[in-house]
Amino acid sequence: MTNPIRFQPVPRSAIYVHVADQIRDAILNRSLPSGERLPPERELAQQFGVSRATIREALRHLQAQGLLAPHGRTSPMQAASPDAAVDRFREALTHVVQLQNVPLPDLIELRVAIETAAMTRAAAAPVEAHLAEARAALEEMERPQISPVEFHEADVAFHVALVAASGNQALALVMLAVRDSIRLHLDEALRGRSFATIRPRVVEEHRGLLRAIERGNAKSAATLLRAHLSEFYGT
Template identity: 55%
Template sequence: MVSARPFQAVVRNPLYLQVAERIREAILSGGLAVGDALPPERELAEQFGVSRASIREALRALQAQGLVEGKGKGLVARAASGLLSEALTHVVRLRLASLEDLVELRCVVEAAALERAARRGAPGRLDAARQALEAMCRPDVTVEAFHEADVRFHIELVAASGNRAMHLVMLAMRDAMSRHLLEALRAAGPGVMRRLAEEHVALLDAVERGDAEGVSQRLREHIQGFYEGSVVAPAAAVGR
């Protein structure tokens, strides 16, 4: 039996939502690259044939979605990693997933990326990771400098996999977990930092030798060992 009303009424979106959708599509399709500055309000109003008030509303909507950032003439298209990191941070803070869950997710993604990097055999792609490792091994390295180099080391190893999606997810997890890592390093002391640096040496060596299975196992032990002992357990104790 055919319904007496098979169609829904057409929804007429406000002009600012139509403008926001077109700019959003330009960002997501790559027409506006990450970091590109958006045209001024007046120019956008002329291009879309709408008022500047509609443009301002559209830009506010896009900022709320995390697709543009900045103020006034400094509005630019935002990186997807920023959206992912905010989402992951909210997930943890709202307790929709635990920090332990995020650590496990990182292990899965990074282990797969390092296996891929080891199989690719691309020494030139590891130069940035090697530089970060050298910074970690300096005898006078501060906790903050070690933390920055540590994060950069892992990001560069994942980038060496050549998988852009893995790289973006890793960037997002870096931002979501960075505070926990830095606090744990401050509490751990120089001995732990030396051990972590030695483990990084072994990770880089395994990737360079093409030891895909070995680097995956080392990575899991490295990540889980540090977070279970220095981040997750203390955080759980504080929460009790």
């Protein structure tokens, strides 16, 4: 052969990865339910046939992914709640958005896509408990003595609640994951602008969104949403 193919040696996977894979599978298939404690490190080391140092590395790996949580300073790890994994996903996405310098128009387009799909479902068959959360967030935004920081939090909570009102868990999870990126841009959008001036308009636009969904008018809600986001962020 004149040009023989040359292959590179295949690196051996770290042993802790295989340990972590088995524990991860047990968590994801519910064999190890949320809140259930793992056996002590010594017992795990015996079951896997590895050192306790390898077990500790695997547990740290899974904790960083939000799949395990400490039960106490000396107690074994336990399977984390689903919210912990969502938090890790949310944090990771926020970091990626910042590191990649994702432009604001792209984030607005993502928000419009998520919220329009959610509002279509919510207008047809809303989850009343989440509509109640949206109403509560709007009432908070209307509170006379609310601070700008509290207003920002209520604004984000309002939009998250409307998406959750769709009953679509996938849309709700994605909205939760992007909410910190939303908050970052909300802070930027409000910087240098008079809070007292923009607040009444923002509150009124939110009232319109909620009213459209309560009346089952998905088309109106989508139109109001796009206008609200485009005008507010200047895109």
